[in-house]
Amino acid sequence: MITHSRPFGRALRAALLGLVALAVCLVPAAAAHASPAKKTTPSASTAVARARVAADVLMSSYDPDKAWFPSSWWNSAVALETIGDYMQRTGDKRYLPQLENTFEKDQGTFPAGVLSGDPLLGNFTSRAIDDSEWWGLTWLQAYDLTHQKKYLDMSIKIADYVYGYWDTSTCGGGVWWNAERTYKNAVTNGLWIRLTAELHNRIHGDRLWLSRSTTAWKWFVGSGMINSQGLVNDGLNDDCTNNGQTVYSYNQGLAIGAGLELWRATKNPEILATVRSLASAAMTSSALTSNGILTESCDATDQTCDDNGKQFKGIFMRYWTDLVDTTHNPKYTAFLDRQAESIWNDDRDAANRLGTRWSGETSDDHPNVFDWRTQASALSALIGVIPQQAPKQSLAATMSPAQPVIMPAASGSTRITIDLGVSATGSRPITAGSSVRLPSGWSVSPARSSVRLNPHGTAKPVYGSIPLQVTVPADATDGDNLITATVTDGDQTFSTQADVLVAHKIDFDTGTAAENPWLFDADGSQSNGVQNRFADGNSHFTYLFPFPSDAVSATVTLTIDAEFLVQVSSDNQSWTTVLQEDQPVTDGSNKADRTVDLTPYLGPGSGGDKPVYVKVSDNFPDDGWGGRVYHVTASDTEG
Structure with missing residues (x-):
């Protein structure tokens, strides 16, 4: 549910801030203006490394005191679920304590303005029914990761609460969007189908949740919210007809994800056929794609997405990944790969933050926006390209600070220190050799070096660093100046760039x-x-x-x-x-x-x-x- 509260977040703990110190510029912001280039699919180990770098940046915004991501309640649920996807896909379990922290601290009641614009009623529920459902899915993800029954029990409590807003007296069915029962829409009902189907697929011998999910799917498909182009509009008018409102990517993605989970429960071929139809419409419609890149309507360069819209595409990609995993259709895989490559090559700023426009487009009045919401959204695409059987070996590099600033004196050179960070997973020792490339006239010591790392599997990546002493000449060009470092171990190679700003004003x-x-x-x-x-x-x-x-x-x-x-x-x-x-x-x-x-x-x-x-x-x-x-x-x- 869209709210307009101001943030109440506090400072991050030093240990968590340390993670972002490893985040670095791998592609300059100016890359958004570069001509499109042929994209190549990264190796599986590189895909893991990219996702780890992006996940660390996202979690640097997590507030451990209030146990959320500042200023957004439902967005926090989706961000935590995305981190759950990352941990499940890669085996990196470092962030399980944050899931536990949020579960224990935020399941109580809270007045309006503390964690949400609405009062929280306990067990992660509120008058915003869709917000409650997001948390239900988050705790099912936590259950899948930990097998702790408390998470499953919480999802059941949330689903029981939501079922109180299933109503056949208006439009023949459907869950109301809010406690005031003013609107029946796609997001609330897509979430309901997915949540109930997930519950069925995790509760041995269940019939109750399967019945509710099947009933909701039949109602949704027949409600008219899926238009003649196979796209999902936002909801229904008071007369129970399609309101023709914006086709948002998350509504399309949730419909796909809802159908997939219910198909796993029923193996009904008609459900999978509907899912394929929704997917084909998404790939071919100008309402959702531009030059093959998933695009929200608010991504237009004369608009700016609000804090809700920033996360819509990531929700789509979460369920698109499910589609790829389920069908192994090469068309769906190619679409996923294209999103991830465009994000990595064109939509990162100098701190490894991922922006809202995955094409990298920007404008002076409506620049591409980078924050934790856009980070969580784009991370879903990076997670999706990691194989289901993720490689244990991975090697990543970052530099810190990501965007050092030099204000030169009238004469003489300037020296700065940049830490080349290296992280790895695997089952064998790694000796990562480094090389550095600088602008003309600049120098670095050491130009070549190495760091020895001893990873022990995937559950906890190991980190090391190489301090680089960079000397910048007095006549260095004002503006952004790239330093590129490459680390190599055997057939694993990862490059990173620091973006040094030389400025006189x-x-x-x-x-x-x-x-x-x-x-x-x-x-x-x-x-x-x-x-x-x-x-x-x-x-x-x-x-x-x-x-x-x-x-x-x-x-x-x-x-x-x-x-x-x-x-x-x-x-x-x-x-x-x-x-x-x-x-x-x-x-x-x-x-x-x-x-x-x-x-x-x-x-x-x-x-x-x-x-x-x-x-x-x-x-x-x-x-x-x-x-x-x-x-x-x-x-x-x-x-």
Whole structure:
């Protein structure tokens, strides 16, 4: 269910943040503008490695205190289910404790605004019936992974609750979308069929859930929500006819997934025939694909997907993967492969985050968006291309920081340290040799090296690193400069790129790719699009400005509003308050450009620069309207 609550997430624990330190730029953001190239399917071990890198980035956004992904309730269920898919597909079980954490902490009752815009009624249920169903599927995934009966029991409790909203008195059947019984739609009923069929397929001797699933499928197929083109519209009008509303990818995917699970229970060929018809329509319709890439209607470059739409395509790919696994149809496999390759080659930013537009398209007014929701969505496609019998051996590489910034002095070179991270799974020791390629005139030490890793299976990948000392000449070109590192062990090879920004000025909108290199610590802050980053409650966000060694003065101007608290530090330890809003302001009426003199806080730093940290947080943490920044500029004067 769509809600419009502000985030309440807190800072991530240091151990979890350490995972994102291994995330790195493998393809620059500018790749989105490159001409389409012929895609090749990666090896099975590479597919595992790619998914591991992307999964680690996703889980860096998990809030262990509130046991969710900040600011979205149903989206958190889908993200956790996606991580469950990853663990099931790869054998990497590192994130089982997070599933357990969420189950134990969030199964109680909560008032509106804590975890959801709606009050939570206990057992992961609320007035939003579809939200409840998402959690039911998540706990069935946890049951499959752990075989712990408590997860199955929770899914049954959720399904029992949902069944209370199955109603034959309106439109002859179907589950209501909400507790107010105002709408019968595709998502709620697709979820219901899948949930009940999954329950049947996991409960020995069941007849009850099979009966309910079969009844719901017959009703859904006959409801009219599947239009004459084989596409699923959003729902029904008050007169029980197709409302003709948007064909969303997740509705199409859920219909496919619902049919597949019920077919496994019944082996009814008519169900599988309907699934194939839905799949063919999805691959050929301009409503869902563009140049062979799955595309949501809000992916148009003159639009921006909301926080719900960001995850729709991933839900489609979860059930498309099921279709590939079930039918082994090469057409379906090729479609899946194309999505994963486009995401990996064209839709990653410099921190290995995966964007909402899988083609990589962007525009100035509606740029491609990267956050944990888009990460979870695209990760589903990367998981799907891993063979069902995943290889035990895999090798991945990352670099940290992903987007280092250099503000050169008037003369002399600059040196930075980049850690080349290497991770592996397998049953034998690995000696990963590395080589590095740099822009002309740059140098690195060591240019070649190796790291020894001793993995013990797939359940817990092992990690190692090689520190790289990179020297950047004074005349380095402003803009993005790629450093490419390749690690090799036998027939396994993985390449990664750091995107070094050389800059003489600071000027960016928040919520855009231009913000990322300067964003030292996003903590629990959120961005809902261009010119929008805010920190509510106990969250914050910190920018790092590495002013050059010859800087003698500096200023920063923030376009800011709401209940902000702005602090400055030269070491990220001792903070001085420089701006704060003393009144509770929630309507943006205090939005203004505010300039701060940074001269008293200029370094020196360990790398010869003069770093200044600027942290924005919430001066009234109890009401959820913390500092919101739209635009940042900063400048310095050199001696």
